[in-house]
Amino acid sequence: MGHVLSSGEKTLSETGASLGGGRIGMLDARIRIVVTMAFAITVVGLSQIPVLILALCVSLFLLTQSNLPARRTLKRMAMMDGFIFFMLGLMPFTTPGEAMFTVFGFPATWEGLFLAIEIGLTANAVVLAVLTLLGTLEPVALGHALYALKCPERLVHLLMFTIRYIEVLREEYLRLRTSMKMRCFQPRTNWHTYRSYGYLVGMMLVRAVERSERILGAMKCRGFTGRIILLEQFRLSRYDHIFATCAALVMLLLIGLELSHVFA
Amino acid sequence: MSLLELDKVSFAYPGHAPVLNEASLSLAPGERISITGPNGVGKSTLLRIIVGLLFPDRGQVKLDGKVCTSERDFTEMRRRVGMVFQDADDQLFCPTVAEDIAFGPLNLGKSRDEVLDIVNDVLTRLKLMHLRDRVTHKLSGGEKRLVTLATVLAMDPDVLLLDEPTNALDVENEARLVEILNGLPQAIILVTHNPQFRDKVAPKGYGLVAGQLQPV
Numbered sequence: 001m002g003h004v005l006s007s008g009e010k011t012l013s014e015t016g017a018s019l020g021g022g023r024i025g026m027l028d029a030r031i032r033i034v035v036t037m038a039f040a041i042t043v044v045g046l047s048q049i050p051v052l053i054l055a056l057c058v059s060l061f062l063l064t065q066s067n068l069p070a071r072r073t074l075k076r077m078a079m080m081d082g083f084i085f086f087m088l089g090l091m092p093f094t095t096p097g098e099a100m101f102t103v104f105g106f107p108a109t110w111e112g113l114f115l116a117i118e119i120g121l122t123a124n125a126v127v128l129a130v131l132t133l134l135g136t137l138e139p140v141a142l143g144h145a146l147y148a149l150k151c152p153e154r155l156v157h158l159l160m161f162t163i164r165y166i167e168v169l170r171e172e173y174l175r176l177r178t179s180m181k182m183r184c185f186q187p188r189t190n191w192h193t194y195r196s197y198g199y200l201v202g203m204m205l206v207r208a209v210e211r212s213e214r215i216l217g218a219m220k221c222r223g224f225t226g227r228i229i230l231l232e233q234f235r236l237s238r239y240d241h242i243f244a245t246c247a248a249l250v251m252l253l254l255i256g257l258e259l260s261h262v263f264a
Numbered sequence: 265m266s267l268l269e270l271d272k273v274s275f276a277y278p279g280h281a282p283v284l285n286e287a288s289l290s291l292a293p294g295e296r297i298s299i300t301g302p303n304g305v306g307k308s309t310l311l312r313i314i315v316g317l318l319f320p321d322r323g324q325v326k327l328d329g330k331v332c333t334s335e336r337d338f339t340e341m342r343r344r345v346g347m348v349f350q351d352a353d354d355q356l357f358c359p360t361v362a363e364d365i366a367f368g369p370l371n372l373g374k375s376r377d378e379v380l381d382i383v384n385d386v387l388t389r390l391k392l393m394h395l396r397d398r399v400t401h402k403l404s405g406g407e408k409r410l411v412t413l414a415t416v417l418a419m420d421p422d423v424l425l426l427d428e429p430t431n432a433l434d435v436e437n438e439a440r441l442v443e444i445l446n447g448l449p450q451a452i453i454l455v456t457h458n459p460q461f462r463d464k465v466a467p468k469g470y471g472l473v474a475g476q477l478q479p480v
Binding site: 139143161163164165211217218222228231 | 354376
């Protein structure tokens, strides 16, 4: 997904403090994860289009409360739409029901259209909430919060190691790439190019394995016995409680509206 | 009595000629020695054998006169002997400096509050407090080197093993490192190709020749 980041940007930003995150940034990381998950599950359960539009509005409101640049964030959301665009486009043709029009003898149905809109709204509302609530979190803080939420230790450590070494790997890749360029390598559609890229990837793998062994050695030298103890501890503030309560009320409202439509 | 002792240690990597051939070494508390020799002669291997990352084919590694054989013996060894690796990126694996320094003391079973005190204390002593919450991979080469030293000092070892510590250091940072090292009470085994640095930190030298340590 390198192309999602603008060219100047590093793969991971400096400690997230610089990300700010506005009012959202003041919230406890654990609350943000829990609320995001609850919101995602709630929204996925909704099926009424007006209620889904409301849910999307909630996500948009969250966006205004975080200090994220609105245009770039919406652009990222649109990138996700690119992935599901074809599925949505085909939906009217694959869902049985009342025909709107026909293309080459294939009927497009109203039911399919509504289903496509429903899925599109759901996906966008959830992704936007994730971008604003979790995307503003510093990666390290995310790891710590997941650990505090009793996420499996191994997965958390995997995340933390990724955070630490992704930049080292990227630099290694760029160094190898530069040294190839310095010797006039130009990618073309031929065996020489494929083989060279193979060598590049192979060399990165070999180096990564060797590095991991050296890291393990260094960790053992400092008393590592298989468990990494994390330093950070979290505390909830009054602000977190208020946010959690509001979020719960909003979700109940969404569910209530959904049910009133279903039973109406 | 010697604090650390290698007794006729031999070692060969599988399928290669022996790197160490009955090498012996003895280090008294507070003593400082340097080991020199051409590339690939086995200097780093020697250090890795001392901390039990590699096991000798023959010979013994002793701490306080007690022979170390099992992983448990070497856990104690690693608490007492702090190793600073050649490549700082291998050693600094936590996202932030404070966490990395805390890693060792936490492994030793210290409480969070104690550990935070240690972190602040070590950083203050090395005048690195401004790096406390920085992301480790964004540090400069010189800063990384000093932080790796801090991570080891946080465990309060009796011996420091320094593997090419002046790699990628500029003159200024090198002078800073000399100043810090000369202010420490620890015994030091220094592996370096840098003669000026050696003379300032650990003038007593051994050469690794034909798998044996000989006084220079």
